[in-house]
Amino acid sequence: MTTIHVLADSGQDLVKSHDSFPAEEDSEPPADELENHLRTLEVDEATIDYDRLDEAIEASMTVFDLGRRRQRTAMDSNLAPIVHQCIDVPPRVAAVPGMWHYLTLLRYPDFITSRWSQDDDLQEKFLGTQKDLYSNHLARLWWGAHLTYDEEEDHYLATHRLFNKQRLVNYVLDSSFRRYRPAAIAFAEELWDESGKNITSIAKRFNNSLSTTQLESRSKDQIRDQLGKIRNYVENTN
Amino acid sequence: MPTEKALDSELETFVREVLQNANDQGLPNDDPVKVTFEFNRLTGDDLDEYLEALQWTGQADPPANLEWHVERAIENEQARDPGLRRFVDSFEGDELLVLTVHDENTTGLVGEEDDSSQPYGALVKDFGGSEKLDSSSGGSHGVGKTVLWAFSSISTVIFNSGPRETISADEEPPRLIGRSILPAHDHEDANRTYTNHGWFGYADDSEIDRLGRPPSLWDGGNAVSELADTLQVDRPSNETGTSIGVVGFRIPGEDMHPEPEDLSEQFRHAAVKHFWPAISRGDLDVRVRTPDGDEEVANWNDAPGVRPFVECYSQLFEVETDELEGPGSVAKTTVDITVPEENEGVLDAPDPEYETTVDLLIRQLNPTDTEEFDESDDRDLSRNRVARLRGAQMIVDYVDKSSVADRGDDFVAVLVCGEAQSPNGDTPTPEQRAVEKFLKRSEPTQHDDWQGSKNDYLKKHYRGTIVKEIAALEGERLERALAEVVQEDVESGDGVPDMDDVAPIMGGRTNDDESKGGGPVMDWEEEPGTWFDDGNWMFYGKGGPIDEDHGPWSVTITIDRLDVDESSSDSIPVQSVKPLSPGVGIVQNGDSVTLDVDESIHEIEFEGSSEKVVDGIGDVREAFEIGAITEARLDVSAEIETEDDS
Numbered sequence: 001m002t003t004i005h006v007l008a009d010s011g012q013d014l015v016k017s018h019d020s021f022p023a024e025e026d027s028e029p030p031a032d033e034l035e036n037h038l039r040t041l042e043v044d045e046a047t048i049d050y051d052r053l054d055e056a057i058e059a060s061m062t063v064f065d066l067g068r069r070r071q072r073t074a075m076d077s078n079l080a081p082i083v084h085q086c087i088d089v090p091p092r093v094a095a096v097p098g099m100w101h102y103l104t105l106l107r108y109p110d111f112i113t114s115r116w117s118q119d120d121d122l123q124e125k126f127l128g129t130q131k132d133l134y135s136n137h138l139a140r141l142w143w144g145a146h147l148t149y150d151e152e153e154d155h156y157l158a159t160h161r162l163f164n165k166q167r168l169v170n171y172v173l174d175s176s177f178r179r180y181r182p183a184a185i186a187f188a189e190e191l192w193d194e195s196g197k198n199i200t201s202i203a204k205r206f207n208n209s210l211s212t213t214q215l216e217s218r219s220k221d222q223i224r225d226q227l228g229k230i231r232n233y234v235e236n237t238n
Numbered sequence: 239m240p241t242e243k244a245l246d247s248e249l250e251t252f253v254r255e256v257l258q259n260a261n262d263q264g265l266p267n268d269d270p271v272k273v274t275f276e277f278n279r280l281t282g283d284d285l286d287e288y289l290e291a292l293q294w295t296g297q298a299d300p301p302a303n304l305e306w307h308v309e310r311a312i313e314n315e316q317a318r319d320p321g322l323r324r325f326v327d328s329f330e331g332d333e334l335l336v337l338t339v340h341d342e343n344t345t346g347l348v349g350e351e352d353d354s355s356q357p358y359g360a361l362v363k364d365f366g367g368s369e370k371l372d373s374s375s376g377g378s379h380g381v382g383k384t385v386l387w388a389f390s391s392i393s394t395v396i397f398n399s400g401p402r403e404t405i406s407a408d409e410e411p412p413r414l415i416g417r418s419i420l421p422a423h424d425h426e427d428a429n430r431t432y433t434n435h436g437w438f439g440y441a442d443d444s445e446i447d448r449l450g451r452p453p454s455l456w457d458g459g460n461a462v463s464e465l466a467d468t469l470q471v472d473r474p475s476n477e478t479g480t481s482i483g484v485v486g487f488r489i490p491g492e493d494m495h496p497e498p499e500d501l502s503e504q505f506r507h508a509a510v511k512h513f514w515p516a517i518s519r520g521d522l523d524v525r526v527r528t529p530d531g532d533e534e535v536a537n538w539n540d541a542p543g544v545r546p547f548v549e550c551y552s553q554l555f556e557v558e559t560d561e562l563e564g565p566g567s568v569a570k571t572t573v574d575i576t577v578p579e580e581n582e583g584v585l586d587a588p589d590p591e592y593e594t595t596v597d598l599l600i601r602q603l604n605p606t607d608t609e610e611f612d613e614s615d616d617r618d619l620s621r622n623r624v625a626r627l628r629g630a631q632m633i634v635d636y637v638d639k640s641s642v643a644d645r646g647d648d649f650v651a652v653l654v655c656g657e658a659q660s661p662n663g664d665t666p667t668p669e670q671r672a673v674e675k676f677l678k679r680s681e682p683t684q685h686d687d688w689q690g691s692k693n694d695y696l697k698k699h700y701r702g703t704i705v706k707e708i709a710a711l712e713g714e715r716l717e718r719a720l721a722e723v724v725q726e727d728v729e730s731g732d733g734v735p736d737m738d739d740v741a742p743i744m745g746g747r748t749n750d751d752e753s754k755g756g757g758p759v760m761d762w763e764e765e766p767g768t769w770f771d772d773g774n775w776m777f778y779g780k781g782g783p784i785d786e787d788h789g790p791w792s793v794t795i796t797i798d799r800l801d802v803d804e805s806s807s808d809s810i811p812v813q814s815v816k817p818l819s820p821g822v823g824i825v826q827n828g829d830s831v832t833l834d835v836d837e838s839i840h841e842i843e844f845e846g847s848s849e850k851v852v853d854g855i856g857d858v859r860e861a862f863e864i865g866a867i868t869e870a871r872l873d874v875s876a877e878i879e880t881e882d883d884s
Contacts, residue, residue: 095606179608205865210802212862230864
């Protein structure tokens, strides 16, 4: 039995209506106030290894140069599997937005701020939007890893590849098929070394093709095969 | 990861109907109706005794053995039953799969021999031959049982029941009766024809004369119980209920030897899929026992995709808000319905007309929901479906409302109607009762839809608007209620597409500011449409301004390529257009084309085609795969100058 901390919606509202955080530079979440809006969930078969996670996040912030885009991307690719391993919770729990709000706002605010300080939408990285859980930074790392983790072979190769390309991870996690694991893995495996421009064209054609085909009936290999064909077509017509 | 297996829809019908019958016959207490599907694979002595009790062979003259009848029945050309022939060809007397369905905490087969309003009578009445199973049987007891015979290799079913009440003192449970429904056949020597109906019952000549069939056997001593035991329909307890034996279980039109382990999985999936409301309320308990003695209780894991629906439904009496507050949140709204007044010619105490509402619960999906849908591998258990139910606590159907989610959040919804709207244990309001009756009467035999049109039974019972009211719970009125909850506020202006983009064919634009976004301005004799033909998208339309006092007008035609969300991803260039009416100017602008028409012309006709969309692509299959052939939509907008403009 593990206690999972969850920030209630009222806590989320508090952040949304806050004057200075995260809009102002060097501002911090109102931790004391937020503590009053915490709830807990008791979950069987869940463990959160904070020691290892703390260490990994701290090390990442030292090793990677967060002023450079390429380095930030590399950090995501490096951290996603660790986040997934350290936060060992069933998907049902990982789908609770408040759990991620607690982690980003009260556990790792400095990390989130450093990672996304160049971005306009810092609040979204802390909270996630109303419609989209995946924009919370930690949830994004966790779900991206969860979707691409190879359960049979027990490795995260596809996760590394997915996060290694910002355009790719954005497309996969923001698309309407994102919850279909074979598609997520196929994208990572097939398009990880493709240019951003081509990824956009291929993804658009793939989306178009889904107006006439049922994705859920296709295996990972079939989807890879299809992506390969689209790639050929896109490269030949360019 | 979805498996390749698709749930057999016939099997689903079977499970639905069996469970529906049992559920309808539940006793009025707080305990669940319990249904156990028990598979037995008979071999050796057990099988010999079974066949003997069934009189499969023997009794040659007069021919009373079942094998004799079955062998002749397969010769009937008018009523060909290939499954029956397959059985005869392959059965070697060494193995037989029997499915017994036990229901407990139910009324059992009560009723006199000839009272067809009761469960027993409904079962034995003549539904196999000329009497058509039309909509008039909707909602009534028992008729669903015809499905049982379809799943018996030799179309034979045995019933053993402990009824809740009996009529006379001689009638001591259990009550045993069997029935075969076979194609009619002849006795070649005796010049005699046999009808469809074969019976296993009490051989009493006077009763046979009176009823035209033997009555059921009742247990005086232990003989009937022992016979029931041999026939694999012994009751699990002395409590009331029925055990139904399906002789030689098969799936119609499929392999003669289904594997009970596979069947178990599919039975549980179907049970959970259609009965999760009853199961979640503790009203129904479904289990499957396989020949190895394993017994599995149907639970959410058998169809994980029901979970989002269950969670949605669990908020029926909890949630007040009609706004979604993020992934996993639930909102509640209503859909209006007017139940027409009942027809006094048919009913003694007809209800008046009721204007009322049914409840609609909507859950915004969270990521786990979709994972559960993937695991279920069932088209109905997926996003943007509305599960519809009434008091029977069975899902009538899952309606696909993906179109509503195109401009909003993904969701699942549960439409809760009639007596299901009242909390457990409360007396339903007159309105709820009226909706319940209205919908129940609209159900076809399979109870898998609410049908207003072409429903004579419904027409007989009501006076007033029927078709529109039934359709409201599936069509536009339901969609509007959903849209108000899941779609962004159109006024907010944050990128929600203009109405013209969504339903371009409905209207058009005029220069008159006041009518912008108003009603349709074009009257289409042939609504413009597009279709795919030999590598091109073709289009055609015919119409003109509604307002005859118009100035010059124009029609702009664009072919939109649609993506997975059915939103326009780009456009397919129009290559040629031919106005079939004279005096029309053509202007090509980018991918679109505009037809300019002067004020003297009131209607035009046009046709045309797109550029070839499959140029340079190997084959058609590949054209689909690389997103060259997609869904497309014709976007037609009109601009009409009014007199004031000029």
